[in-house]
Amino acid sequence: MTTQHSLGSAQQTVESIFAVLEEGSKKEYLGExxxxxxxxxxxxxxxRDSQADDETVIAALLHDIGQFCDGQTAMSIMAEASDLKDNTASTNTVKVGVKGHEYIGGQYLRRLGFSEKVAQLVEAHVVAKRYLTATDKAYYVGLSSASKASLKYQGGPFSEDQVKEFERDPLFREKVQLRLWDDKAKVVGLDLPGLESYKDMTVRHLQRGSLQQ
Ligand SMILES: [Fe+2]
Structure with a gap:
């Protein structure tokens, strides 16, 4: 499914998704x-600092959006997923098992007209953690206690086969990189450009989204 965006509808979508992120942010970030x-x-x-492309920057910005979209949207995404057999609902190459906020986020962004790359990067930030904990002991040790606790219900570290399968994913490097940015994005008191500074990039992305599929 592809959503065609005029400039006006792209701007509206960006306003509404940024509002969802801001509204959700009024809640405490659990454990951080x-x-x-x-x-x-x-x-x-x-x-941005790594000169990543626009899709990767947008995915980094919206990687947790699945935690904030409204309950009705989240429920319809999960209902749709349970209608599909096995892991066909997931565009990631690894069987995800329990689907969580990352899956909702990816599907939510697809529905709004974001590219497949953005959706897949958002969907993968939990599986990338499972990959990293399986392949890098220091990575596990460095996780915050909240992140260590959530790993257990996210399925734990990958098996050897899951590691190999994940490494064959064409977006493997970006997926792992996004996870590493996610883990480091917990610095207290950092003064950074706000959401507004991502607006034009995201509007442009939505406008050309239909051409990228
Ligand atoms: Fe995150």
Whole structure:
């Protein structure tokens, strides 16, 4: 499904998705000392600093959006997923098992007209953590206690086969990189450009989204 965006509808979509992120950020970021908005902006800033392409920057900014979209949308996405057999609902190459906010986020962004690359990067930030904990002991040790706790219900570290399968994914490097930015995006008191600074890029992305599929 592809959503065609005029300039006006792209601007409207960006306004509404940024509002969802801001609204959600009023809630406490569970187990961390910064707000979700600060976390999202820090992840996106790292992507910018690395000269990542626009899709990767947008994915970094919106990687946790699945935690904030309205309940009805989240429920319809999960209902749609349970109608599909096995892992066909996931465009990632690895069987995800329990689907969480990352899956909702990816589907939500697809529905709004974001590119497949943005959706897949958002969907993968939990599987990338499972990959990294399986392949890098120091990575596991460095995780925050909240992130260590959530790993357990996210399915734990990947098996050897899952590691190999994940490494064959064409977006493997970007997926791992996004996860590393996510983990570092927990600095208290960092002063960074706000959501507004991502607006034009995201509008442009939505306008050309239909050409990228
Ligand atoms: Fe995150």
């Amino acid at each position: 000392d910064i707000s979700q908005l600060e976390h999202s902006l820090q992840a996106a800033q790292q992507a």
